[in-house]
Amino acid sequence: MKFSLQAKDIHSKARAGTVTTDHGEIQTPIFMPVGTAGTVKAVHQRELKQDIDAKIILGNTYHLYLRPGLEILEKAGGLHKFIGWDRPILTDSGGYQVYSLSKVRKIKEEGVTFNSHIDGSKHLFTPEIAMDIQRTIGADIIMAFDECTPYPCDYKYAASSINMTHRWLKRCCARFDSTEPKYGFNQTLFPIVQGSVYKDLRVKSAEFIASMEREGNAIGGLSVGEPAEEMYGMTEVVCDILPYEKPRYLMGVGTPINILENIALGVDMFDCVMPTRNARNGMLFTRNGIINIGNKKWADDLSPIDAESDLHADQVYSKAYLRHLMHSKEMLGAQIATLHNLHFYLWLVKEAREKIISGEFYAWKNKMVTILGNKL
Numbered sequence: 001m002k003f004s005l006q007a008k009d010i011h012s013k014a015r016a017g018t019v020t021t022d023h024g025e026i027q028t029p030i031f032m033p034v035g036t037a038g039t040v041k042a043v044h045q046r047e048l049k050q051d052i053d054a055k056i057i058l059g060n061t062y063h064l065y066l067r068p069g070l071e072i073l074e075k076a077g078g079l080h081k082f083i084g085w086d087r088p089i090l091t092d093s094g095g096y097q098v099y100s101l102s103k104v105r106k107i108k109e110e111g112v113t114f115n116s117h118i119d120g121s122k123h124l125f126t127p128e129i130a131m132d133i134q135r136t137i138g139a140d141i142i143m144a145f146d147e148c149t150p151y152p153c154d155y156k157y158a159a160s161s162i163n164m165t166h167r168w169l170k171r172c173c174a175r176f177d178s179t180e181p182k183y184g185f186n187q188t189l190f191p192i193v194q195g196s197v198y199k200d201l202r203v204k205s206a207e208f209i210a211s212m213e214r215e216g217n218a219i220g221g222l223s224v225g226e227p228a229e230e231m232y233g234m235t236e237v238v239c240d241i242l243p244y245e246k247p248r249y250l251m252g253v254g255t256p257i258n259i260l261e262n263i264a265l266g267v268d269m270f271d272c273v274m275p276t277r278n279a280r281n282g283m284l285f286t287r288n289g290i291i292n293i294g295n296k297k298w299a300d301d302l303s304p305i306d307a308e309s310d311l312h313a314d315q316v317y318s319k320a321y322l323r324h325l326m327h328s329k330e331m332l333g334a335q336i337a338t339l340h341n342l343h344f345y346l347w348l349v350k351e352a353r354e355k356i357i358s359g360e361f362y363a364w365k366n367k368m369v370t371i372l373g374n375k376l
């Protein structure tokens with residue numbers, strides 16, 4: 001994997017770069033649609049590629065390991081082949097999903113034992129197992145097996161948690177560096193900075209992660225319920241320590257405003273279930289603010305979902321029609337709303353990249369931040 005920088009904003013730490021993988025290039029800042037179990041819910045791969053030009057999607061080790069399972073994925077020649085996606089994929093390591101989805105039985109030095117949220121069966125994830133699973137999935141960018149420190153937590157817990165995450169990281173690197181890709185495409189391992197909301201722990205973790213000299217670095221343990229100002233404060237501390245010439249990925253972030261503020265702090269890559277999950281509840285993100293399409297006010301609004309958008313669905317379907325579909329619980333409603341939100345998130349980061357290159361980012365960001373939170 002390579003990373004090159006094309007431009008840097010002068011009023012902020014925003015930058016425009018390119019990540020190059022064996023499955024293609026990714027212009028940054030980038031948003032990565034979440035395709036947890038091998039599908040970005042309600043969206044075809046063709047739509048992802050042709051309608052919204054998604055450059056990279058996310059998968060989850062925890063889900064894919066439980067279902068469809070490693071045997072099928074290996075037989076298919078990896079996740080790309082299994083789901084029919086030939087662009088880059090990033091997989092999370094299970095370090096977060098285990099805690100957020102399963103009844104975790106125990107966190108030990110060796111790893112984490114947990115019960116499947118699907119059938120209650122008992123499993124063990126260790127740093128080594130998480131690496132081997134991600135080798136079998138075959139994602140271009142894989143994540144270290146970490147502990148996403150819960151929020152809130154006391155300083156003592158956070159301090160011991162980062163020490164374990166750092167010991168696990170050494171084991172991830174040892175295992176990853178002593179195994180080969182299974183399907184002929186290179187893979188890269190990103191370590192993850194933790195430290196909860198404690199500045200000195202964030203400094204310690206960022207310095208340790210930077211010292212591992214991997215090809216890219218991730219910031220974890222945020223977007224876990226902390227106030228946005230805490231998120232921004234920790235991101236700033238960490239981005240000032242992580243190497244400038246490597247991509248920085250802020251996990252699980254976030255709202256459109258979160259994304260713009262973190263781009264200004266030097267973050268290059270983002271993922272979040274918000275555009276897809278909230279779409280299914282009728283929450284549409286637009287360049288003028290947020291539309292709750294279920295609201296009665298849209299019932300007879302026959303104007304296009306977004307007349308200024310180059311997304312076909314935004315132009316051919318009206319707000320009234322989409323509200324009707326959502327109220328009728330028609331599948332097409334979720335499909336249109338999801339495609340709209342992903343298209344908006346990808347438009348937002350592409351626009352940010354263009355403003356960074358043209359030198360207009362800072363003023364544009366401050367204008368957008370005042371608009372994006374509007375309730376329409």
Ligand SMILES: Nc1nc2cc3nc(NCCc4ccc(CCO)cc4)[nH]c3cc2c(=O)[nH]1
Pocket residue numbers: 092093094095096097143144146147148149192219220221222223224251252253272273274277278
């Ligand atoms: N390995 C690893 N993975 C992570 C994934 C994360 N995802 C988040 N936040 C997602 C929060 C989030 C969850 C749901 C919604 C939809 C609301 O309708 C939005 C945001 N924080 C995260 C932290 C980590 C982390 O430290 N380590």
